[in-house]
Amino acid sequence: MELLFNITIFPGMLYFLAWTVLLFWFFRKFMAALHKRVGPHFNGPAGSYQTLFDFTKLLTKESVTPSGVNPYLFSLMPILAALIAMLPSAFIPWTPSTTVVPTEYGVLALVVLIGIEPFLLFLSGFGSDNKYSFLGGIRILTQMISSETAFFLAALSPALLFGTLNLQTITESASWLSFVVLIPAFVLYFIALLALLEQPPFNIPDAEQEIVYGFYTEYSGTNYFLLKFAEFAEFMAVYAGATVLFLGGYKGLLVDGYLCFFLKMLLMAMVMMAIRAATPRVTMKQMIRLFWQYLVPLSLLNIAWIMLAKIYLLGGMA
Amino acid sequence: MQTIQALFQDFSTLYIQEYKPTWLKVKLQNATDIVEVAKALQSNGLTVISTVSPTDFVEDNRIEMNYFFEDILTKRNCWVKVDIPREIEQCVIDSITPIFKGALWHEREAYSMFGVRFTNHPDLRPIIVSQDFYGKTPYRRDFDWAAHEADTLGNIQAIYEDFEQEQAQNETLLDSNSSQMILNWGPTHPASGPIRLKVHCDGEDILGIDPDIGFVWRALEHLVTKKDFVGAIVAVERLCFMDNINSMVGYCQAVEEIANVEISEFAKWMRVLLGEVSRISSHMMGMGNFYNSLGLHTAFMWNVDVREYFLDFLESYSGARIATAAIEPGGVRYTLEEGMLETLQKAIEKFDATKEEIRAIFVKNPTMKSRATTKGILSAQAIEEYSLCGIVARASGVKTxxxxxxxxxxxxxxxxxxxxQQGGSAADRLKMLFDEIEQSVAIVRQAKAHIVANIANGNFNPTKDHMVKVPKKLPKGEAISRVEWARGEVLMHLVTDEKATNPYRLKMKAPSFNHTMILGELLKGESLSDIPLIFGSLYICQGDLDR
Structure with missing residues (x-):
């Protein structure tokens, strides 16, 4: 019974749907403020129904499958992408008592599941049989290969510091001192996160001015909804990962609980939006240079720093 | 001027006239001389060809070619005319493209519209017109538009067949063992606007680009001949409605010159005032579009926020925010009333309040600079070679x-x-836009102060001085008029007939035509990511590209 609740409501389907609708609306409103405009306004309080209507519309629209593609691959990919994007949620300690799959290897599961996602998006572009989608797919692979090294090395540093892969333990052992020690890792994680989520300035794979909509180009209706849903679920997985690994998860200043967790994720979403509003897109070459030339060496240095800090600051804590 | 005049001693000419302070008007006797004339002019510093404009005289059975050579450095210009036969078979003249690269598309346009064939032209394909006009001559006076349009099915068939043929051709172009492909950037692309760049690329690298233009061809130059001299302004302003005032100013000056009318001092200052407001509104969109092409929409939104206040002024003056139709032969269309200048004052204040923010975030943006300072570089030499103008030329340090x-x-x-600016790169062109907005605001301030002072001391009567009467019927004549439009030089070549009630021929030379012509050169060897950047930085508007 509890498992059923976990799968369907929290932290499962319904939770993700609510998150997608709310975060989409929040992005629109927040972006509008940065753009000096109003944003969604007429439907519901402060336009909050707008996104709901948009998703309902997408679900009821015809899903066009282009001729000449493998229809199974074409329609399977969005479903897989959405499912895989939601899976990390099972390993996250949302509250002190809610971890659906408590395991000793939480960090590993998180990293692997987040790492699979770009492959699925590449396949969706590959399966579309469209020049723009294909270019988008190639770009997503290039970007993934470049950014994942830094991302993983940054994500593994808390595990190194605390000597465990258990997310629950990591959350519980987090302190102000460990937060400060992990700040470089967090910055690296955040930059790599932007690339992994295809967010500006790294929105190269779906650069609308260059290659229309990248791997999304041929998708419409329900399939498009699923891909967008997967994107937002992926946001959550990555934010939640950062919150647990670096920001102390559900721990708060005054009270612990899910609210603190949520606020931390929202804070990251806001920073991401602010970067989106102020930075033009970089090119593929610049992105590759940034990651291989600067971020990968830096994340290796960061590992060294973590080891030093572990020995000298945290007294070689097991 | 003397040296240019002396040049023509070697050629047989029908007349040589001084025309305006900076122009020399020459009519050649033999069409075969044109290449030699072009060479001689080029070696004397007239390195820019503004445009090639044929005029069709049905009754005299001749087509008159007009070449406008310019020297953008020392401001000596030469207008060369020559007659060629009108019959399609004999309607041939030597191409000057081998000497002036800037004439490449202008000659193609003359070929598509008038059927003038240019020998030795490197790439004489039709341009602008859709496939159903291939081999026809839409701008000749005797072209039967009604009959052409009646054959709808045939026209669609022509377009369709050409497309099929092109598709088939694409495949033979590509090396099947490589990752080469032909990518259509446009005409229904998020950043392209109605233009199609046929991008031949190998993965992300561009091997070549062939721009296909004409998706918003409205045949404006033909349309004006169907309207009277006042009615024609609505066609002229649609050159590109972002800066509609200055294109109307150019046209009206040509009409006034033929009618021999001098407009009032007040109207002249109003033209400056309105023109600069219009330029500001265009440049703000230009800056926004530049950033849109980099995937950042904030600049556009912030600029539009300021631009609204300037549009408020245009609205208070003319009743319309975009297509104002506010300039008319004889002056400006409306009287200036109290309160209008206050709206303008608000706009200036809004601009002053926001400009430092915009400069700090968008003009000095480090990410933009890291991308744009090395891309799309045009040297001062290239500017002359390809006859570029406006902000694109000035960004390369050419004082024009x-x-x-x-x-x-x-x-x-x-x-x-x-x-x-000196660099000539995409980033320099963006900086030019912002600098010119500041310059325009300074001019608006001057014009406003001048108008207010002269109204106060009674020199200007804002309710009466705005118009002088221009006769409905104009004498036979022709005139050219140049204005600095937001995107560059606009040259209007107006020809009228005896007792004319409508223009006989109006050639509008618009800057985007040349700027699109060099896209292929600039983008060769770059990557796909640079297409929107360089395209956006050239400040191209499809309205004046296709006309």
Whole structure:
């Protein structure tokens, strides 16, 4: 019974749907403020129904499958992408008592599941049989290969510091001192996160001015909804990962609980939006240079720093 | 001027006239001389060809070719005319493209519209017109538009067949063992606007680009001949409605010259005032579009926020925010009333309040600079070679600005100087836009102060001085008029017939035509990511590209 609740409501389907609708609306409103405009306004309080209507519309629209593609691959990919994007949620300690799959290897599961996602998006572009989608797919692979090294090395540093892969333990052992020690890792994680989520300035794979909509180009209706849903679920997985690994998860200043967790994720979403509003897109070459030339060496240095800090600051804590 | 005049001693000419302070008007006797003339002019510093404009005289059975050679550095210009036979088979003249690269598309246009064939032209394919006009001559006076349009099915068939053929051709172009492909960037692309760039690329690398234009061809130059001299302004302003005032100023000056009418001092200052407001509104969109092409929409939104206040002024003056139709032969269309200048004052204040923010975030943006300072570089030499103008030329350090070179309206009394940048890169062109907005606001301030002062001391009567009467029927004649439009030089070549009630021929040379022509050169060897950046930085508008 509890498992059923976990799968369907929290932290499962319904939770993700609510998150997608709310975060989409929040992005629109927040972006509008940065753009000096109003944003969604007429439907519901402060336009909050707008996104709901948009998703309902997408679900009821015809899903066009282009001729000449493998229809199974074409329609399977969005479903897989959405499912895989939601899976990390099972390993996250949302509250002190809610971890659906408590395991000793939480960090590993998180990293692997987040790492699979770009492959699925590449396949969706590959399966579309469209020049723009294909270019988008190639770009997503290039970007993934470049950014994942830094991302993983940054994500593994808390595990190194605390000597465990258990997310629950990591959350519980987090302190102000460990937060400060992990700040470089967090910055690296955040930059790599932007690339992994295809967010500006790294929105190269779906650069609308260059290659229309990248791997999304041929998708419409329900399939498009699923891909967008997967994107937002992926946001959550990555934010939640950062919150647990670096920001102390559900721990708060005054009270612990899910609210603190949520606020931390929202804070990251806001920073991401602010970067989106102020930075033009970089090119593929610049992105590759940034990651291989600067971020990968830096994340290796960061590992060294973590080891030093572990020995000298945290007294070689097991 | 003397040296240019001396040049023509070697050629048989029908007449040589001084025309305006900076122009020499020459009619050649033999069409075969044109290449030699072009060579001689080029070696004397007239390195820019503004445009090639045929005029069709059905009754005299001749087509008159007009070449406008310009020297953008020392401001000596030469207008060369020559007659060629009108029959399609004999309607041939030597191409000057091997000498002036800037004539490449202008000659193609003359070929598509008038059926003039240019020998030795490197790439004489039709341009602008859709496939159903291939081999026809839509701008000739005797072209039967009604009959052409009646054959709808045939026209669609022609377009369709050409497309099929092109598709088939694409495949033979590509090396099947490589990752080469032909990518259509446009015409229904998020950043392209109605233009199609046929991008031949290998993965992300561009091997070549062939721009296909004409998706918003409205045949404006033909349309004006169906309207009277006042009605024609609505066609002229649709050159590109972002800066509609200055294109109307150019047209109206040509009409006034033929009618021999001098407009009032007040109207001249109003033309300056309105023109600069219009330029500001265009440049703000230009900056926004530049950033849109980099995937950042904030600049556009912030600029539009400021631009609204300037549009408020245009609205208070003319009742329309975009297509104002506010300039008319004889002056400006409306009287200036109290309160209008207050709206303008608000706009200036809004601009002052936001400009430092916009400069700090968008003009000095480090990410933009890291991308744009090395892309799309045009040297001062390339500017002349391809006959570029406007902000694109000034961003490469070329001092050209019609407002100063050949002052019109009240620009001879305005305090201003050339605004230039040295680098010639995409980033420099963006900076130019912002610098010119500042310059325009300064001019608006001057014009406003001048108008207010002269109204106060009774020199200007804002309710009466705005118009002088221009006769409905104009004498036979022709005139050219140049204005510094937001995107560059606009040259209007107006021809009228005896007792004319409508223009006989109006050639509008618009800057985007040349700027699109060099896209292929600039983008060769770059990557796909640079297409929107360079395209956006050239400040191209499809309206004046296709006309």
């Amino acid at each position: 600005d019609i407002r100063l070179d050949e002052p019109y309206a009240a620009y001879d009394q305005v305090q201003m100087d050339y605004v230039t």
